[in-house]
Amino acid sequence: MKRRTIIGLGGSALVGLSAVGSGAFASVRAERTLTVETTDDADAYLILNSDDPNLDNSAYATESDGLIEIDITEETETGEAPNGDAVTSDGVNPFATTTIEEVFSVENQGSQDVEVSITSIDNEFDENSRFQMLGTDIPGKEDGFRTNLFEGTGDLPVLSPGDSFAAGLEIDATGDLSELEDLLTDLQVTIQAFAVSEGDQT
Amino acid sequence: MGTGAFTNVTADRQIDVDVRDDTEAYLALQPVDTSGDPIDDPENGSRTPLAQDDPFALINEDTGRLDLNVTALNVDAVTTIPNLFQVSNLGRNEVDIHFEKSFEGEGPGNPDAVSFYRGQDDPETDDPLGDEDNGITLGDGNSFVVDLVADTEGIAPEDNIINTLTIVGVDVNRGDSA
Numbered sequence: 499m500k501r502r503t504i505i506g507l508g509g510s511a512l513v514g515l516s517a518v519g520s521g522a523f524a525s526v527r528a529e530r531t532l533t534v535e536t537t538d539d540a541d542a543y544l545i546l547n548s549d550d551p552n553l554d555n556s557a558y559a560t561e562s563d564g565l566i567e568i569d570i571t572e573e574t575e576t577g578e579a580p581n582g583d584a585v586t587s588d589g590v591n592p593f594a595t596t597t598i599e600e601v602f603s604v605e606n607q608g609s610q611d612v613e614v615s616i617t618s619i620d621n622e623f624d625e626n627s628r629f630q631m632l633g634t635d636i637p638g639k640e641d642g643f644r645t646n647l648f649e650g651t652g653d654l655p656v657l658s659p660g661d662s663f664a665a666g667l668e669i670d671a672t673g674d675l676s677e678l679e680d681l682l683t684d685l686q687v688t689i690q691a692f693a694v695s696e697g698d699q700t
Numbered sequence: 701m702g703t704g705a706f707t708n709v710t711a712d713r714q715i716d717v718d719v720r721d722d723t724e725a726y727l728a729l730q731p732v733d734t735s736g737d738p739i740d741d742p743e744n745g746s747r748t749p750l751a752q753d754d755p756f757a758l759i760n761e762d763t764g765r766l767d768l769n770v771t772a773l774n775v776d777a778v779t780t781i782p783n784l785f786q787v788s789n790l791g792r793n794e795v796d797i798h799f800e801k802s803f804e805g806e807g808p809g810n811p812d813a814v815s816f817y818r819g820q821d822d823p824e825t826d827d828p829l830g831d832e833d834n835g836i837t838l839g840d841g842n843s844f845v846v847d848l849v850a851d852t853e854g855i856a857p858e859d860n861i862i863n864t865l866t867i868v869g870v871d872v873n874r875g876d877s878a
Contacts, residue, residue: 523726523727523791523793523795523869523871524870524871524874525868525869525870525871525874526725526726526727526795526867526868526869526870527866527867527868527869528722528725528727528729528765528866528867528868529864529865529866530722530729530765530766530767530768530864530865530866530867531765531767531768531863531864531865532768532770532801532814532862532863532864532865533767533768533769533770533771533863534770534771534773534813534814534848534850534861534862534863535770535771535772535773535857535861536772536773536774536775536852536855536856536857536859536861537751537771537772537773537774537775537857538775538857539774539775541751541772542751542772542773542774542775542777543749543751543772543773543774543779544774544777545751546774563775563856563857564775564776564856564857565775565776606750607749607750607751607772608749608750608751609734609747609748609749609750609756610734610747659749659750660750693782695734
């Protein structure tokens, strides 16, 4: 999944300062240490945790090369039977709409409040498509509150630093199944977190 | 009329050369807060996100230099850190300012994954602060805030990215590079 994180909100004009330097300079060349590193989704500014023990359905999410992936196919192991055999998912039911809440958690590890949403950079889906993502367990919302996560829709989760919510998904398999399969195969979802400045929170 | 021949004269004159820390130098570099204003205690550093131990920007107590830390980027993501630091021209002339990015260590690193913009610029439409051909002119007494944009597509968690940012300011009338 590709995502866009904005840790703070910019916007600053040229500012006049009173000059305290004592003279003109011909040139200055200042080398400074800049440390930039990436880290796994599980430890980054925007944590996407595929292994959250508090979530009912995290078996559908895995992390690979630092990136979270969701797999809902016949091979996905979702539990263990009393005899020790693996219980596997059968994929979603045809001619039905399947909702799977609490697949992975999203946590703000930045320094400012952020509003979290999803989008499709390749326009593979939108808020009317047969694949949707849902947010639950959102701080400040009542139990059972559920919202669509597509950008520009619903009541998007706002997370203060340290807060998290659960992301899930909904798949509408009531219509043409081959069309749905085309949509869901290797679908890329972009998760974005934009800083909300104080007083700008709607 | 005496012409005053002399064999030699030794005249001691005093020259004061002070080194200031980055916040007070002719080309001043300062940590800023979320609004883009310089912070009161730069050695303590600017804001620190939960995912990293060090603040985004601080003045190193020992060296007097600005140190920058952006160490918990998500992989395969575009991250913007607005208001990383401020550049001010505290000299008495107009200067051209440009940035140079480099990585020194094992392998080439990925310095091109990181770009810098002025706070008032829009990364969607404006060019990043670049080399001498794409710098900006800053009048004396003026300043701008720097935003960092990192695109980590294709960069794995253990890959090196960048470790040096060089800020170059040259008098506009001088013409040659530093």
